[in-house]
Amino acid sequence: MxxxxxxxxxxxxxxxxxxxxxxxxxxxxxxxxxxxxxxxxxxxPSELETPPPPQRSEILDRDGEVIAEIYDQNRELVKLDDMSPVMQDAIIAIEDARFYExxxxxxxxxxxxxxxxxxxxxxxxxxxxxxxxxxxxxxxxxxxxxxxxxxxxxxxxxxxxxxxxxxxxxxxxxxxxxxxxxxxxYFGDGAYGVESAARHYFGIGADELNLEQSAALAGAVRYPYLYNLRLNPDDATERRDIVLDRMVDVGAASAEEAEEAKGTELELDVSNPSNGCMPSDQPFFCDYVVQEIEKNDQFGEDETERARWLRTAGLQIHTTLDADMQSAAQDAVDKWVPRTNESRKVAAEVLIEPGTGEIRGMVQSRNYGPDESRLGETSINFATDFDRGGSTGFQAGSTFKAFTLAAALDQGLGFGTSFSSSNSTTVTGQRNCDGAPLAPWPVSNAGDTKGSGSNNMVSGTKGSVNTYFAMLQRRVGLCNVIEMSERLGVHRADGTSFDNERTQGNNSFTLGSEEVSPMTVANAYATFASGGMYCEPQAITKIEDRQSGRTIEMDSDCERAIDEDVAAGVSYLLQQTFRGGTTNGLGIGRPAAAKTGTTDGSASAWLAGYTPNLASAVFVGDPRGPQNYPLRNVTIGDRHYGEVFGATIPGPIWQETMRAAVSELDEEDFPAAPSQFGSTSEPSRDDDEDSARPANNEAGVPDVIGLSQDSAVSMLEEAGFRVSVSGTRVRSSEAGDTVAAVNPDPGTQLAEGATVNVFLSDGSGSDRTTSVPDSGVWQPLNGTPAETGMYTPGRREE
Known part of the structure; x- marks a missing residue:
């Protein structure tokens, strides 16, 4: 009425x-x-939309603990039943005594x-x-x-x-x-809504407010700055007493209650919820989550709209972060590369669950902040890609050799695939993905790695023999190795392609000369751990929009990338590094597979590894430019290093992180080495083996595929070989009357004067694979062809 x-x-x-x-x-x-x-x-117009007012959003870890709060206004909505009745009386008395009339x-x-x-x-x-x-x-x-x-x-x-x-x-x-x-x-001092005001000024919920507290808050509404309880306590107290008198006038409080309340001082317990990622204990993961929302068009038409939604909709963002794993990783990187080390080196690590892509940890040895000139502070997330707040990446060294192994096994090559692996060689015959020939590649082994005699996949992986992997890449095909890495989710951190206009294909791809992020490497290794199932890295599992009432489920996005046996084969080979290989002494007390990586001149160092249920990758380097500030003659914390390799600092970080991180996970075994890849034995060593190798033509048979007959013959003869051109044309995708194949293969080392058989294409273009007749005139040296690959001159990779 x-x-x-x-x-x-x-x-x-x-x-x-x-x-x-x-x-x-x-x-x-x-x-x-x-x-x-x-x-x-x-x-x-008379109809007014009354949407929920802006409120703060929360980012939660996988156990529901708050990682960070993000908001434009510090507000938490509550029901009227969760507000003290005396608070309701106070606001009505001073602002609208006839409200219910x-x-x-x-x-x-x-x-x-x-x-x-x-x-x-x-x-x-x-x-x-x-x-x-x-x-x-x-x-x-x-x-x-x-x-x-x-x-x-x-x-x-x-x-x-x-x-x-x-x-x-x-x-x-x-x-x-x-x-x-x-x-x-608005109750002043950044507190919007009575719940946030009660917690901000008094450290209690709105349902706990007493008479004097309610009167003080009710008084602040008229002029929030003048009656700010923290900044202007005298004016706020005077205003509170006016509210108390008014409550007596309207019968909301007795005179005795009001007088007693007036006799108390404002007892404040001021606190503010942290706003944004900077105050968070997990700032870089928090920043990654923010980037995931702001860059995803699923959450709004443009970045401005998405940012507003994040900061006003009162979201509860459930994430994949495991607090214990995160803590273990942070402790490890801080121990080995202190945040304020004078050398300005940084360590970053990412942990990912195989089979889901869920990110369990993301850390780096830096404080989160906008002042890049301040020692130990950055807002760049070195663990991830440029488009997610990261850097343009870092060369990952020999961690890329795993992708060459996967490509080789995927083509059906066995563990026994062998090459005579000298300590240095020059590799010719590689082509980029457009089919263009690449320049010769001088490649050598790193440190004390020796390639004496023959190496197969087992020994080559265990010793991280560069010349072996150069030859294996040459056998498999550079483009096939690049395509395999892309199937595993590997990409450049700056967003450009591997086979771009700048590089026109990278000879040294197998040795990790591409700039990538720890996130990319960790997730690729997680694909091996999962049996070949690739999953997009996932930081968010669910978003509850308290403003609209909707819930957005974020399911894992997974697909099969490689055959299960191929993944098992790679895992078998990478386990060998703990058995007298480059990760020897870095075990974690349960089955694990890993690969170190150290780029040319120790510019940066890596270790990537995994158990069947957790993968991680560690990077250590200098964000100012690893090539200009290498890991040589450097003091990091209280330790001096003449030269840092993948096992020197990344190794202990990975080991200490993983030991703690997997302690609550079930111990699982890797699958047995698939029988289809043959014997797992290493080749026998013969000290005199190198004597059987030819002294001349170290670059091997030139790659003349696709050239005209005359050009091919001329190039082969200049290299010191005799040439026999077959009268039989072979089916090939090469143009008609150009060279479709040679026997022995390009890169094979032969004695000077040996015969090379040339086969011309019939131009059918119907088969990508060329079938070459067995001439019966060639026998490979040492029982296997010594093939080669390409790399940047002078590069040495572990």
Whole structure:
């Protein structure tokens, strides 16, 4: 009944308000005169959208613990039942004592407010419903102009609020309006809504507020800065006492209760929720989550809209982060590469669960902050790609050899695939993915790695023999190795392709001369651990939008990348590095597979490895430019290093991280070495084996595939070989009458004067694989062809 009365009086009130403005030719910005006021008022828009006000979002780890809070306004919405009744009484007493009696408009107050507005003031007079309307208009404004319109000091704004208020009271109950008001009101000092205000000023929930606390908060609403409880305690106390007196006047408190409350001082327990990633204990993972939301068009039309959604929708973002694994990784990188080390080196590590792609940890030995000039501080996430807040990447060294192994096994080559692996060689015959020939590649082994005699996949992997992998890449084909790495999710951190205009294909791909992120390498190794199932790296599992009430489930995105036996084969080979190989002494007390990586001149160092249920990759280097600031003659923390390799610092970081990280996981075994790849034995060593190798033609048979007959013959003869051109054309994708194949293969080392058989193409183009007749005139040296590959001159890789 009271609401209906208030609604019937609405037009009369507005008429009265406007009568006070008869001296003006027009009322505010509406341009309605006193003669058509009623008509103009009724024709105004009356429906007001009342969406939930902005509130803070939370990022949670996989156990539901808060990692970070992100917001434009510190607000947490609560129900009216979760607000202290005395708080409700206090706000009604001081702001709108007749709230439960009128229909949205306080007649006398509105008339008084109109007169004051005409004199340039907007003090007083608004009902709680009108104040709620104003706050809704302000909070829902998406442009500066809309915000200014909602705050303008004009009669037109008052009239607009009156019209909305009348209609709002028809649609919402009094309790709903009161709840909305107490959740949207600003209480000063960055606290929006009564729940956040109670926690900010007193360290308690809104349901725990007592009389004096409620009165103090209610008093702050009128002028949040003047009556700021923290900044202006004297003014706030005086205002609190006025509220207490008013509560006595309206019967909301007894005189005795009010006097007792006045006798207490403001006892504040001020605290603020952390805002953003900087205060978080997991800042770089937090930043990655923020980037994942802001860069994903699933969450909004553009980045601005997505950022606003993140900071205003009260999201609960459930992530994949494991707090214990994260802590173990952070402790390890901080121990071996302290955050403020004078050498300015950095360590970064990512842990990923095989079979899901879920990121269990993401750390680096840096403090999170915007001042790059400050020692130990950065906002760049070196663990991930450039488009997710990371760097343009770092060369990953011999961790890439695993991709060559996968490509070789995928083609059906066995563990016994052998090459005579000298300590240095020059490799010819490689082509990029466009088929263009690449320059000769001088490649040598690193450190004390020796390639004496023959190596197969087992010994070559165990010793990380560069010349062996150069030859294996040559056998498999550079483009096939690149394609395999891409199947495993490997890509350059700067977003460009491996076979781009700058590189036109990279001879030294197998030795990790491409710049990638630890995230990419860790996830590729997780694919081996999962039996060949590739999963996109995943940081978010679910987003609950408390503003709209919807829940967004983020499922793992997985597909088979390689055959299960190929993955098992790679895992078998990478386990050998712990058995007298490059990771010897870095075991973690359970089955594991791993590969070290050290780039040319120890510019950067890596170790990537995995168990069947957890993979991780560690990078150590200098973000100023590893080639200019290498890991040589360097002091990191209290340790001096003449030269850092993958097993020197990344190795212990990986070992200490994984030992702790897998302690709560079931111990699992890898599959047995697939029988289809043959014997797992290493080749026998013969000290005199090198004597059987030819002294000349170290580059081997030139690659003349695709050349004309005359050009091919000329090149082969210049290399010191005799040439026999077969009269039989072979099926090939090469152009007709050009060279389709040679026997022995390009790169094979032969004695000077040996015969090379040349086969021309029939131009059919029907088969990618060329079938070469067995001439019966060639026998490989040492029982196997000594094939080669390519690399940047002078590069040495572990």
């Amino acid at each position: 009271l609401q209906k009365i208030g609604q019937l009086l609405g037009v009369g009130i507005v008429a009265g308000v406007l009568c006070a403005a008869l001296a003006l030719p027009a009322v505010g910005g509406l341009g309605i005169t006193a003669r058509n006021v009623a008509t103009g008022f009724l024709n105004m 009128h229909g949205g408009i306080d007649i006398s107050g509105t008339f008084r407010a109109a007169l004051r507005t005409l004199s340039g003031s907007t003090q007083g007079g608004s009902s709680l419903t009108q104040q709620y309307v104003k706050n809704v208009l302000v909070e829902s404004a998406t442009t500066q102009a809309e915000q200014e319109e909602a705050r303008e000091t004009t009669i037109s704004r008052k009239v607009r609020e009156l019209r909305y208020a009348i209609t709002l009271e028809q649609r919402m109950s009094k309790d709903e309006i009161l709840e909305g008001y107490l959740n949207i009101a």
